[in-house]
Amino acid sequence: MGGPLKIDVLTVFPGMLRGFLEESMLKRAARQGAVVFRTVDLRDFAHDARRTADDRPYGGGPGMIMKPELWFEAVEAVRTPGARVILMTPAGPTFRQADARRLAQAEHLIFVCGHYEGIDERVREALVTDELSIGDYVLTNGVLPAAVVVDAVVRLLPGVLGGGEQATRDESFTEDLLEPPQYTRPAMFRGMAVPDVLQRGHHAEAAAWRAGQALDRTARRRPDLLKRDPEKTVF
Numbered sequence: 001m002g003g004p005l006k007i008d009v010l011t012v013f014p015g016m017l018r019g020f021l022e023e024s025m026l027k028r029a030a031r032q033g034a035v036v037f038r039t040v041d042l043r044d045f046a047h048d049a050r051r052t053a054d055d056r057p058y059g060g061g062p063g064m065i066m067k068p069e070l071w072f073e074a075v076e077a078v079r080t081p082g083a084r085v086i087l088m089t090p091a092g093p094t095f096r097q098a099d100a101r102r103l104a105q106a107e108h109l110i111f112v113c114g115h116y117e118g119i120d121e122r123v124r125e126a127l128v129t130d131e132l133s134i135g136d137y138v139l140t141n142g143v144l145p146a147a148v149v150v151d152a153v154v155r156l157l158p159g160v161l162g163g164g165e166q167a168t169r170d171e172s173f174t175e176d177l178l179e180p181p182q183y184t185r186p187a188m189f190r191g192m193a194v195p196d197v198l199q200r201g202h203h204a205e206a207a208a209w210r211a212g213q214a215l216d217r218t219a220r221r222r223p224d225l226l227k228r229d230p231e232k233t234v235f
Contacts, residue, residue, distance in 0.1 A: 063117030088142035092131030113142030
């Protein structure tokens with residue numbers, strides 16, 4: 001990438017993101033120049049005094065549908081060449097760590113965060129490049145799912161986390177495995193001891209133990225991950 005990752009979040013509730021983007025790792029990433037955040041109030045693109053963003057669905061049915069013209073004008077106002085326009089929707093494929101790594105290589109991400117009963121289908125057909133879901137449940141709008149994806153992506157940008165590439169290389173889902181158990185001092189706490197293999201200072205033995213624990217934990221808790229790679233065996 002030739003510069004910071006640009007992230008625009010389009011929503012009728014921009015205030016939901018202010019605290020989130022101004023704390024912890026995300027705040028530090030912005031200060032370092034690794035990312036530039038912008039929240040865009042979709043209602044700024046409305047054409048009436050009431051700043052209307054929704055209307056009744058054609059064909060009847062409950063709820064209201066978000067109007068297409070606001071989305072088209074908002075996306076066109078911020079979009080740069082090659083930008084990924086990401087619709088957060090329960091109908092999208094489940095967001096995974098591989099998606100975070102892919103999106104972290106982009107130069108510009110635009111998040112389309114719907115509300116009410118959904119967004120006019122023409123927005124998805126003409127503007128959206130990616131659809132993502134964070135799980136099989138429904139939330140009131142797409143801001144929280146977008147925040148989840150933003151956090152997962154930004155922490156992968158170079159220099160954002162301490163420890164370099166190693167900080168993210170051994171995490172859960174990096175190789176379709178869950179992260180092994182982690183311990184710190186004291187070595188004994190309320191009768192619970194840190195495994196001897198981690199206290200001996202033999203890095204190769206510790207690494208082998210962690211690899212076995214990662215496989216075992218994945219097999220017990222998320223066997224579906226191991227099915228993606230049948231060559232993995234449980235220690």
